[in-house]
Amino acid sequence: MAYTQPHPRLSVLSTSSLPPSADYASPTNSSTRFSLASAPSLSNTLVGSTKATSARPSIYDRNLNKTRFTEVSGSAFAFLFSEMVQYTQKRVSGIGDLERRLNTLGYRVGVRVLEMMMFRQESSSKNPKRETRLLPVLMLIHSQVWKAVFGKAADAIEKSVENADEYMIIDNDPPIERHISVPRDMSQLSCSSFTAGIVEAVLDGLGFPARVTAHNTPTTQYPTRSTILIKLDKIVLEREELMK
Amino acid sequence: MAIFGLWVINKAGGLVYQRNFSDGLAQLTSNENLVLAGTLHGIHAITRNLSPTGTSSGAHVIEGESFKMTILLTPTATKFVLLTSLTETTADSMLQKVYEAYSDAVMKNPFHTPEMPIRSEGFDRRITSLIGS
Structure with a gap:
């Protein structure tokens, strides 16, 4: 041999x-x-x-578009993601660390999601364009990115009342958390940090640097409801002002 | 027509999940439940070897005067046991649904350790919506 x-x-x-x-x-x-x-x-x-x-x-x-609407098995993904969380959990100390690592894993996915999405959408279009304003970018994440990754749009997008640089994307039933029950002693942990990583990568890739985190915001109707909090970098807001 | 309780027994005979639904059977302490589950595990292992025609999946239904227990054995040797009244007809299909809920909410949960007691809100929720509180 x-x-x-x-x-x-x-x-x-x-x-x-x-x-x-x-x-x-x-x-x-x-x-x-x-x-x-x-x-x-x-x-x-x-x-x-x-x-x-x-x-x-x-x-x-x-052909890129051939696989555009193909789906993967939800169970297979659930088991894979479960292993990813367990693997990560063995190598961290504390919940913050775990969330940061999940965010990093999601970031690697997000970079590819953005690239793939752009190739699929813009390569066949007559006048390819790139979003340069904040609100269309947020809408793009809320609908297109969510559809490309989860097969459905997110449920809501909100602007923070207190801070001008914060936006929230809300998913009532995030597919990656559907089978996850976080134990009580880790109740602050949100496995949607993975999704937050994807969002962060897409924002970075489009030139909107931001810090993105995930938070549990359960309601009685939607026990796994999650909020993706986007805290935009200062330069993004300054640029938006100039472009007005 | 009533469902009294549900047990999940791991492959070593330990009771990893136990829940009561409606009154009708004597209330037992958690220790007594553990002993009963262990006993059932032993009886079940014996019934598997009693079959005259070779391989067997063991006892399926055990009937008493006032209740019956229906047992579902999975390929991984986890047992689901449903304690019901004698007239209950949905026990088999209910056990299949419980097995499905277990596969979804317990096995796909990264915070569950196999063969250990099940502490999962998602599983509790699924069982509540299946059988009721």
């Missing part, structure tokens, strides 16, 4: 699900199998076929 496999953590594909034996030894075979772009090997193992992988284009070569 001269061919060294990539470390399992570095590979997106789980090597354990690949067909065993001889294939591993052949470098010609494995070079396509292990490249990150060749998702076909993944789908092949799913249907149990070992045929040549060349027929199907890689996930990066496929």
Whole structure:
């Protein structure tokens, strides 16, 4: 076995699900199998076929809009997210730290969500545009980003009465919290920090630096209701003033 | 027609969830409940081996004079037990729904430790909406 496999953590594909034996030894075979772009090997193992992988284009070569309305299993995501929270919880001290780490994980997702959304929307449009004003950007997050990530728009968007730089996006039933019951001794924890990270990344990417946090605001009708609090950077408000 | 109580027993025979719904059975202390659940776990293990035709999923219904217990054994050896009146006909479908609620609100909850007592508001809520308080 001269061919060294990539470390399992570095590979997106789980090597354990690949067909065993001889294939591993052949470098010609494995070079396509292990490249990150060749998702076909993944789908092949799913249907149990070992045929040549060349027929199907890689996930990066496929049409972006083809997968626009495809959905992933809610249960599969719930288990994945549950593991993410457990993994993170083992490595932190305190709730603030846990929320910050979840925020960071969400940030990595948000960067990609924004890129993908823009490619999908603007690449086919005759006059591509980029939002430069605050309110359209907030509306974009409230409807488009939420639809791209959760398949539905958020329930409300509010402006803080006390602070001019604070906005709130409210979701009555956030899909990522649907199955989560936070124990009483950690009641301040909001797992929607992950969503807050996504929002922060999208705002950053559009040039609206902000600090975004998540808070539980349960009502009797919606016990998992969450508020995403956006605290905009000073420069954003100054720029808005100039653009008036 | 009444549902008296629900037990969830883990694969080691420990009672991880217990809730009473309507009166009709003697009220037991939590310790007595634990002992009963452990006993049922043992009886169930015996009934699994009593089958004359090989593999068996064990006792399914145990009837007494005033109540019956319906047992659902999952592939992971967790047992759901529903204590009902003799005339109750929905026990089986109710257990399936309880199993579904357990899968959703307990197994997908990152703050639940497998095989440990269930302390999940979400599960309590689901059971309340299924069976009532």
